[in-house]
Amino acid sequence: MVQPPRRIASLFRCLAVAVLACGAVASVQAAPAKPARLGLCAACHGETGMAQIPGAPHLAGQKLDYLREALKQYRDGRRNVPLMRAAIGPISDADLDELARWYSAQTPSAPTQGNP
Structure with missing residues (x-):
């Protein structure tokens, strides 16, 4: 199995964290008053x-x-x-x-x- 370069793996991790953070913010904003x-x-x-x-x-x-x-x-x-x-x-x-x-x-x- 070929390992992806560290730079690409790091980019995917950052992207995953950003997507999860956006989802958390959206759910907090969606809470009704x-x-x-x-x-x-x-x-x-x-x-x-x-x-x-x-x-x-x-x-x-x-x-x-x-x-x-x-x-x-x-x-x-x-x-x-x-x-x-x-x-x-x-x-x-x-x-x-x-x-x-x-x-x-x-x-x-x-x-x-x-x-x-």
Whole structure:
């Protein structure tokens, strides 16, 4: 087997490090900002999406499209859950999207007893 010249091997190592560093920076930049309307949601579902009360579902790591559509359905009354409809209220599409992005980006942790 022919060994590549040291210069080329060094160049490949530098390139690999640069690619990995760019990926890490991109993932940090992609993290959503904490939504302004998170407070009421966090009372039941937790700030990081791990439910705080029995019976409330964990939202951490759920698919973005699922969360977005579920929130729209609660807001519009297509999901008839009075507590959720009252909690969401007349939320804008932009606020709704922020909440869905936030919870979908959270990493689930070990669930506490009594929560799904």
